[in-house]
Amino acid sequence: MSFMMLACQSPKENTQDDVAWQSLFNNENLQGWKAVMGAAEFEVKDGEIIGSAKANTPNTFLITEEEFGDFILELDLKIEDLSSNSGIMVRGQFDPAARDSKGLVFGYQIEADPTERAWSGGLYDEARRGWLYPLDLNPQAKSAFKMGEWNHYRVEAIGNEIKTWVNGQEVAYVVDDMDAKGHIGLQVHSINNPEDEGNKTYFRNVGIQTENLQSKPFNDDVFVVSTTLNSLTDYEKNKGWKLLFNGTNTDGWIGAYKETFPEKGWHIQDGVLMVEEADGGESSNFGDIVTVDKYSAFDLAFDFKMTDGANSGVKYFVTLSEGNTGSAIGLEYQILDDERHPDAKMGLNGNRTLASLYDLIKADKQPRFVKGPGEWNKGRIVVYPDNKVEHYLNGVKVVEFVRGSDEYRALVAESKYKIWENFGEAQEGHILLQDHGNEVHFKNIKIKELR
Structure with a gap:
């Protein structure tokens, strides 16, 4: 049976008559596929691939022999x-010699998540970097997946871009160049509870285009995760994103309380902006830097890398009008080595730890989503026109509050900021990168103004 005949059971999203689809599954057997890693079993019945979970065995993947x-x-x-978390490997890698010749599958996996978390369609880097696109970045797509029903997945892997749809809903957009080719794979997830053994995951109508590819544009305003250096996709540019750091010079930035950029201490090397190690003092060495422009409602994304024991921060709604000494005043996304810097144990209930709203709200984060010193983390701050504010760390929302609310003002009243009237409630302000006397690196700083 041809794939175009199969498609009548589940209409393809691309309806162009001249597009050639290749069926990867012949509806009769698993010719062209092989099961690797775990011991879950796959069978073919009524034109469906059925994977049955098996307890106490690793994830099992049915991968294409072809790349x-x-x-x-x-x-x-x-x-x-x-219990049957699943996924689809795209450009998946398989190392048969790994795990003492038991084999290892790793690489891009498009999630099928039936749990309350609902991250189906998100992108997970299996056995390597972990989550690249959790659905906290696109919460409206969490309702797309239907438990116990057939769900239609579309995945585009073209150049260094991967885009996903679930049941027609735009889900994830990732720009990454780690793998240019690989296997297609169908996953049966590992389980630990013997009572869940035998639960089934079903696949059908597996088809692929490899020639004359016509990318389907995203229409919604979907956040893009990119691991490329200081660049924007055309899609992002059309949606209003701009780079705050171009990777080559300090245009758009000056020293806080200064007319020019600091003459020493801040450097650009290989497209990365970094501040030197000094004596650990707050803005007492080379000084903070701020954007020339001011921002009101915005979506700000940035990559940062700490050194051991480092302290820094990204501040927003910085007015430079308080006349204080030390670091300029503003709401702060804390950057901190929680394990080694003493500030993590100060403040109240952990509200000075990494990604927290400094001295006000502790970041609700899981260790698995934290990258330690020497690794790049992805930070994000969203300020909506209605004054709701969110902090993200590596794609997961960790802080949420409303500027000017009674709850917010009560927190300020118990903090170090209580001496400043209407702290953090300015209509607009600068973005600030903090010099706290420790070496910290920044790249991929981009912003979109929200209206």
Whole structure:
């Protein structure tokens, strides 16, 4: 049976008549596929690939024998039990010699998540970097996946861009160049509870395009995760994103309380902006830097890398009008080595730890989403026109509050900021990168003004 005949059971999102689809599944057997890593079993019945979970065995992947580079993949997937987390490997890698020759599958996986977390369609880097696109970055897509029903997945892997859809809903947009080709894979997730053994995950209508690819544009305003250096996609530019740091010079930045950029201490090397190690003092060495422009409602994203024991921060609504000594005053996304810097144990209930609203609200973060010293983390601050504010760390929302609310003002009244009237409630302000006397690196700083 041809793939175009199969498509009538699950209409393809791309309806162009001249697009050639190749079926990866012949509806009869698993020719062209092989099961690797775990011991879960796959069978074919009534034109469906059925994977049955097996307890106390690693994730099991049914991968194509063929590797693919650029492609558009569409398939249907159904999960019957909450224990049956699944996924689709795209450009997946397989090392048969790993794990004492038991084999290891790693690389890009498009999630199928039936749990309350609802991250289906997000992008996970299996056995390597972890989550690249959690659905906290696109919460409206969390409702797309339907438990116990057939779900239609579309994945575009073209050049260094990967985009996903679930049941027609735009979900994830990732720009990354780690893998240019690899296997397609269908996952049956590992389980620990023997009572869950035998629960099934179903796949059908697995088809791929590899030639004359026509990318389907995203229409919604979807956040883009990019691991490339100081660049924006055309999609981001069209949605109003701008780089705050171009990777080559300090245009758009000056020293706080100064007319020019600091003459020493801040450097650009290989597209990265960094501040030197000094004596650990707050803004007492080279000084903070601020944007020339002011911002009101905005979406700000930035990558940062700490050194051991480092302290820094990204501040916003910085007015430079308080006349204080030390670091300029503003709301602060804390950057801190929680394990080694004493500030993590100061403040109240952990409200001075990494990604927290400094001295006000502790970041609710899990260790698995934290990258330590020497690794790049992705920070994000969103300030909505209604004054709701969110902090993200590596794609996961960790802080939420409303500027000017009774709850917010009560927190300020118990903090170091209580001496400043209407702290953090300015209508607009600068963005600030802090010099706290420790070496810290920044790149990929981009902003979109919200209206």
